[in-house]
Structures are given as structure tokens and as C-alpha cells.
């Protein structure tokens with residue numbers, strides 16, 4: 073019998089697993105995907121918003137402000153990327169300046185640093201700002217993270233501390249029994265006292281397995297372009313238009329690795345459809361023109377899309393089931409779900425888990441050891457690494473300068489990478505300009521060797537995404 | 547820090563040919579740095595024939611062409627390191643490379659030759675709409691998987707783009723028992739060599755859809771269906787022309803781009819059209835002492851041209867090392883109507899010998915003339931029966947013709 077089953081290994085499920093692993097509990101995390109953070113956590117703007125945007129009195133406003141303040145410490149502890157790059161919300165006319173004033177007011181009330189900037193000062197810091205921009209607010213504390221790195225690091229520490237992680241199995245049924253639940257996947261039936269429904273876009277379906285879901289999700293797709301590192305001077309801060317009812321609008325966002333994201337749009341989808349569309353990307357282009365100019369589209373290396381699980385009233389839905397307080401729904405976790413995630417976890421534990429289970433701190437809690445990142449070392453340190461393990465000197469990915477051994481490390485880490493995409497998420501081969509054209513085969517060969525499977529059976533991501541079939545021998 | 551005379555980055559056909567010619571012209575201390583586990587570069591995966599007619603007067607496969615150069619490199623005792631990746635270069639020609647044995651090493655070179663080849667434009671670069679599932683490969687990647695690793699990436703294949711690698715892969719996959727359902731090309735003409743259209747598509751009854759592009763890719767875990775449609779002159783979809791193909795694989799042959807990731811730290815300027823470095827008539831980039839050749843400079847159709855060009859560059863490098871005189875780059879070379887790019891992009895004021903210009907037209911031309919202009923004055927006019935964007939054109943100007951130029955040099959093409 074487990075104490076808790078967490079359904080979903082996105083950023084929210086990962087924070088919960090991590091935070092709960094500090095207590096003497098038997099925790100299992102289940103995700104239908106073959107890796108941690110393959111859902112919405114894999115496809116967003118990666119911004120830790122400071123929290124000036126959500127309406128007063130919402131859970132979003134409370135948890136965003138709190139979550140944003142928790143990140144610096146957490147990222148330092150886990151030795152993962154966090155950059156306070158700052159954000160400019162820009163206005164192009166009088167009406168928009170009025171909205172800036174509202175934002176400034178809200179920011180002041182919530183103790184969020186914010187100051188006005190006139191065009192002259194904006195242009196000094198951002199040469200590619202559009203000619204229409206007349207005023208802006210600078211939010212110096214807005215930050216960026218590397219979302220799936222964060223989720224993976226959290227989950228690794230959770231697993232080191234005894235959390236059981238099940239990947240590649242979809243929850244399709246939940247039975248309520250006397251005082252406990254049985255959670256079914258294709259391969260397993262797991263008994264548990266408490267369920268946390270952190271299934272992102274799948275949360276409503278999970279809720280429906282127990283009761284008529286008390287919340288309703290609308291999928292809203294957001295599409296992006298990714299620019300290569302060669303374009304990293306395009307903007308230095310996150311550039312937002314003023315927010316509208318529809319959302320935060322189309323942005324230009326630096327990433328922690330020196331790329332730039334352009335997007336997203338917001339389009340309602342009938343199903344969990346993650347395709348990119350020419351119309352969507354056209355919308356992104358058209359709307360960006362309002363806030364920036366000289367956009368280096370020739371540096372586009374990729375486009376992608378993510379799905380927001382958006383609720384009816386615009387707020388997160390975080391409550392126990394009406395039927396049974398031992399199942400807690402985390403529904404409608406759309407933006408700022410990432411920024412709020414650490415606070416969501418703390419809130420759920422404080423408000424609900426403590427009421428269903430006794431939480432006793434573990435005697436011994438083990439910290440995760442972050443794997444070495446060659447790119448972040450100085451030449452002497454790099455050479456020391458190569459001396460102890462020569463394969464740190466063998467480069468597999470030219471674009472991102474990733475060594476053979478870093479890939480091996482990722483395969484043998486606590487939540488080891490089993491697919492090409494999982495390697496890409498952990499160490500980045502294939503994230504550069506050639507998009508894996510050169511190195512994907514090499515990565516597949518390393519997986520084949522380390523996991524002891526035939527090359528043709530190495531998976532890119534989900535089942536049936538293997539490289540191919542062995543050609544016939546002549 | 548170790549000093550070398552000429553460091554060659556990349557041991558493909560360009561790097562080897564340049565190194566051989568530098569040696570032949572008197573440079574002793576040469577080092578080739580190659581990331582792969584053998585010399586030869588991309589040729590090692592091109593197991594079909596058609597190579598070597600111009601350089602060796604015989605028809606060879608890619609690997610046997612490469613082997614000829616490798617043998618010469620060995621016979622001439624040219625030093626090389628394999629499984630060695632160059633991480634960065636600076637404008638003072640300091641090179642940092644890494645391998646398992648030596649770790650991170652910095653060396654100082656008198657001259658550097660960039661011969662790091664090219665990469666393939668991929669799905670991301672052209673933003674193909676649809677789902678991002680497995681089953682989409684660049685043609686070169688599928689070629690490597692099949693020819694080197696013996697893995698067939700799919701059974702029912704569609705190809706986007708009519709570049710040569712795609713055409714060759716169409717034939718190759720048919721021979722391995724896969725079915726190629728068609729090739730779509732967004733332009734109204736093919737981007738591949740005529741002989742490849744005939745030998746790889748026509749001979750296998752594979753339809754070529756000109757003025758067509760991909761408008762959707764569908765599938766859950768793997769590609770299941772693609773949709774193509776006809777486009778108008780502005781490359782906009784013509785509604786009602788959509789066509790579905792049930793395939794498990796989409797190959798992309800949508801162009802090659804010079805690999806220039808090392809140029810930024812050295813401050814080397816790039817050409818917006820070739821996407822490779824800007825060079826003068828001696829193939830010197832905008833940073834003195836750093837040269838470029840082969841696909842790292844501009845994309846070539848045939849390895850024979852790569853080899854010939856690189857031999858020339860090897861000689862220039864040798865001459866410049868033995869007696870270097872800087873002449874300011876004074877004459878700019880521009881493409882005008884009908885010309886996609888022209889190379890070299892700059893000329894020294896006093897060239898020491900004839901200069902061959904390489905260029906590509908921006909659409910097919912019949913019965914036309916290529917004109918070189920100095921200001922408004924036509925200094926040379928060459929008639930051409932037929933020119934295609936897929937074929938790199940070459941025209942040579944004599945030393946005197948160039949040294950008399952007083953303004954810029956411009957190149958244009960028009961039909962007669």
C-alpha cells in the first residue's frame with residue numbers, strides 16, 4: 073500500500089514528489105510519457121513571472137508571487153539554471169500606457185520591483201525594440217529557467233530519497249475502495265491512501281475517473297519559433313506587449329542557453345493536438361512586429377507548440393474531490409503554472425496532505441549530485457575531467473559541444489535517459505543549429521551500447537518511435 | 547603553445563586537398579583536425595558512384611574517391627588528428643581543440659583553413675507545419691543510417707525537396723525495398739542535377755511534384771500521413787490542390803548550409819546569400835590569415851569541384867605564408883539580376899593571376915548571357931545555352947581584365 077500516488081511528472085508533480093520525499097512516506101509517481109516533463113512543462117515560455125499579472129484575490133496571484141520568490145534558492149540548491157534577465161512590458165499608445173499604470177499599481181501593492189522607462193532608455197538597452205514603442209515598465213526580477221531540467225533535477229532527488237517513478241504507463245482507471253484507492257495502468261494496479269492529480273492537460277480525465285469533474289479544461293495552444301544562439305543579441309530582456317484579456321501576448325524571450333523564443337499565440341484546440349500550423353506561426357510573426365523589429369527569422373532553428381490547460385474562470389483549480397478528500401485535484405494549471413509550481417506544492421502539502429496523512433520528516437535526506445557540465449568548466453577543470461575519464465574529451469555534438477561521457481552520465485543518472493529525446497533534454501545534443509542532423513545517430517549508438525539494445529530499436533521518444541528497421545543483408 | 551604553419555579544420559575532401567596542395571607548394575608544418583573517426587568527411591557515406599570524373603578521369607564511389615586523397619595525405623606524411631573537435635578559433639589564429647588523449651589543447655597557427663563542410667537544412671529551419679513526431683529525417687541522416695549503420699528508416703517514404711541527396715536517397719531506398727511515393731519541390735523546377743532526376747526518379751517511376759510543398763504532417767507516435775499542396779508564384783497554397791500520402795517517413799532534401807559555428811568568435815564576416823564566409827580572390831576571409839574552402843565556404847554540387855577549389859586555396863595559403871603582402875580589399879563583387887550569389891565577394895586591388903568566379907543563377911535560364919560590369923561598363927560577356935540554380939557556374943576573368951576595374955564588379959544574367 074502506497075501513501076501517495078502522484079499522477080503526472082510535469083513541473084508540478086516533480087515539485088510535489090521532491091517535497092514529499094522529505095517525509096517518511098511511500099510515494100509513487102506515474103506518467104504516461106517515457107520521460108519526466110514531456111507535457112506542458114516541455115513547451116512553454118520558461119518564464120518565472122514575478123506575479124504582477126494575475127487578478128487580485130486569485131490563487132494564481134498568491135501562488136505566483138510566492139513561487140517566484142522560492143525559485144532562486146531551489147535552483148541554487150539543485151545547481152540548475154536560473155537567470156534573472158528582467159522583463160520590459162512595452163506600450164505603443166495612450167491606451168496601453170493606461171494598462172502599464174494598472175500593472176505598476178498592482179506590482180507596487182504586491183511588493184514587486186517595477187519602474188517606468190521612457191523610449192530613450194529602452195532603446196539604449198534594446199536596440200531592436202519597435203519604433204512604435206513609447207514607454208515601458210521594467211521588471212528587473214523576472215527570471216528564466218530551463219523548465220525540464222528543473223523537473224528532472226527535482227525528480228532525481230525524489231527518486232534518490234525513495235520515491236518510486238513509473239514512466240510510460242498511462243493511468244486509465246481508478247477504483248475507490250474502503251479507505252483506499254487502486255490506480256490502474258496497463259501493467260500495474262497500485263493501492264494507495266492518497267492520490268494527487270497533477271496530470272496537466274489530462275487532469276480532467278483523471279477527475280472523471282472518480283466523479284464528474286468539478287473543473288473543465290479548455291486546451292489553448294501556443295506556438296513558437298526558436299532562434300539559434302547566433303541570434304542571442306537580438307533581445308537582452310524578455311519583451312512583453314501589454315497583457316490583454318486573452319493573455320500575456322506574443323513575446324520575445326531569451327533562454328538560459330542563449331537562444332531566443334518568439335511566441336506564443338493562443339488558439340483553442342478540440343483535442344490534445346500539438347501540431348504547429350502555418351496560421352499560428354503567421355500570427356506570431358504579425359504580432360511580434362508591434363514590439364520588436366529586425367527579427368532574424370533566418371536564424372530560426374525550430375518551431376514548437378505547447379498546450380495550456382485553461383480553466384473556466386481563469387484561475388487554478390486546487391481542491392480535494394467533493395467525493396473523497398483523499399484525492400486532490402490540481403486542475404487548470406496553465407500559466408503561470410511554472411512560476412507558481414514550488415508554491416503550489418507547498419500549498420497542497422500544507423492545506424490538504426497534512427490533513428490526510430501524518431508527515432514525519434525523514435531521518436536522512438540525501439542531496440542530488442548534479443552531473444558535470446563540461447561547457448561550464450574552465451579549461452583546467454575540463455582537462456582534469458578528461459584525465460580521469462577520456463570520454464569527456466570526445467565531442468559528440470558539435471553545435472552544443474557535448475561530450476560522449478556527459479551522454480553516458482545522463483543515461484546512468486537516477487532518472488536515467490532512455491530515449492534520444494530524454495538525452496536531448498538533459499544534455500542538449502540536437503538542440504543546436506543542425507537539430508541532430510550530425511549527432512542524433514551518434515547519440516542513438518551510445519544509447520544502444522549503454523542500454524544494450526539493437527541500434528534500430530533505440531527510441532526517439534514514445535513507443536514505436538524507433539530509428540528504423542535493420543536493412544536486409546545482401 | 548605549439549606553433550604550426552597551417553591548421554586545417556575538417557578532414558573531408560576540401561581539407562585534405564587544401565593540405566596536400568599547401569604541402570606541394572612548400573609548407574611543411576601542417577595539421578589537419580578531424581572530428582570523425584576517419585578522414586573523408588561526407589564522402590564516406592556516399593556509396594554510389596559518379597565521383598571523380600573531373601579530377602581522376604574515372605568514375606568512383608564516394609569512399610574510393612576519399613581513399614585516394616587519404617592515401618596521398620599518408621604518402622605525404624601530413625599530420626592529422628582524428629576524433630578531434632575544434633572548439634574555437636580566434637582572430638589571432640589560436641585554435642582550441644579537444645580529444646580523448648590530449649584533452650583541451652590550444653595551438654597557434656600562421657594560417658587556418660576552414661574546411662568544416664556543411665549541414666543540412668532541417669525541419670526546424672523551414673518550419674514545416676504539423677506534429678513533431680518521429681519519422682522525419684534529413685536525407686543525409688537517412689543516408690548515413692542506411693549506408694553506415696545498415697538501418698532503413700522507413701518503408702513508405704515521401705521526399706520534400708529535390709536536392710541531389712534526396713534524389714539519390716529515393717533510389718537507394720527503393721533498392722532496399724522501401725516504396726518512395728513522391729518528391730515535392732516548392733520551386734517550379736528541380737534543385738537537383740538532371741542526371742539524378744533521370745537516374746533516380748524517372749527510372750523508378752517516382753513522381754516529382756513541382757510547385758508543391760508540405761502543408762501538414764500527421765501521426766500519433768510516428769508519421770502516418772502527409773499532405774502536400776500546389777503553390778502559386780508567391781509560394782502560397784492554392785486551395786483545393788491538397789493531396790494526402792500515407793507514409794511512415796518524410797525525408798528532407800531542402801538544402802545545405804555551410805557550417806560556420808567557428809566563425810563568430812574570430813569575427814569572420816559571413817555572406818547573407820552563401821551563408822558562408824566572405825572571401826577575396828585568394829579565398830581569404832575578412833580575418834587575415836584565415837581561409838575557407840569546400841562546402842564550408844559555399845555549397846558545391848560535386849566533390850570534384852570541391853577538390854579543385856581546395857587545391858587552389860592550398861596553393862594561395864602556401865604562397866601567402868612564404869611571402870605575405872597585405873593588400874587592402876578594395877573591389878567589391880556584387881550579384882545583380884538573375885544571380886543568387888557570386889564568389890569571391892571581394893578582390894584585392896592588384897590580383898596576381900586570373901580569377902575564377904563561382905555563381906548560381908536564381909532560376910533556370912535558356913539562351914542567355916552572363917555579364918561582368920565595372921560600374922556601367924560591361925567588361926566581359928559570356929553566352930550560355932542553359933543554366934540551372936542546381937548547377938554552380940564558373941567563369942574566369944583574366945588578370946588584366948580585373949586589374950583595370952575602377953569601380954565595383956557586378957555580375958548579371960539576362961535572356962537574349
Ligand SMILES: Cc1cc2nc3c(=O)[nH]c(=O)nc-3n(C[C@H](O)[C@H](O)[C@H](O)COP(=O)(O)OP(=O)(O)OC[C@H]3O[C@@H](n4cnc5c(N)ncnc54)[C@H](O)[C@@H]3O)c2cc1C
Pocket residue numbers: 079080081082083084085086102103104105108109110111112113114115116117118119120121241242243244270271272273274275278292293294295336378379380381405406407408409410411412
Ligand atoms: C504556450 C505556453 C506558455 C507558457 N508559459 C509559461 C511561463 O512562461 N511561465 C509559467 O509560469 N508558466 C507558463 N506556462 C504554463 C506552464 O507551462 C504550466 O502551467 C506547467 O508546465 C504545468 O505543469 P504541470 O506539471 O501541471 O503539467 P504537465 O507538465 O503537462 O504535466 C502533466 C503530466 O501528466 C501526465 N499525464 C496526463 N494524463 C496522464 C494519465 N492519464 N496517466 C499518467 N500520466 C498522465 C502527462 O504526461 C504530463 O507529463 C505556459 C504554458 C503554455 C502552454
Ligand SMILES: Cc1cc2nc3c(=O)[nH]c(=O)nc-3n(C[C@H](O)[C@H](O)[C@H](O)COP(=O)(O)OP(=O)(O)OC[C@H]3O[C@@H](n4cnc5c(N)ncnc54)[C@H](O)[C@@H]3O)c2cc1C
Pocket residue numbers: 470555556557558559560561579580581582586587588589592594596597630631632633661662663664685686689710711714802805808839840841842846847848849850852
Ligand atoms: C549528405 C551529402 C551527400 C552528398 N552527395 C554527393 C554526391 O552524391 N555526389 C557528389 O559529387 N557530391 C555530393 N555531395 C557534395 C560533395 O561531395 C561534398 O560536399 C564534398 O565531399 C564536401 O567536402 P568538404 O570537405 O567541403 O566537406 P565534408 O566532407 O563534409 O568534410 C568536412 C569535415 O569537417 C569535419 N569538421 C567539421 N567541423 C569540425 C570541427 N569543429 N572540428 C573538427 N572537424 C570538423 C567534419 O567531421 C567533416 O569530416 C554531398 C554532400 C552531402 C552533405
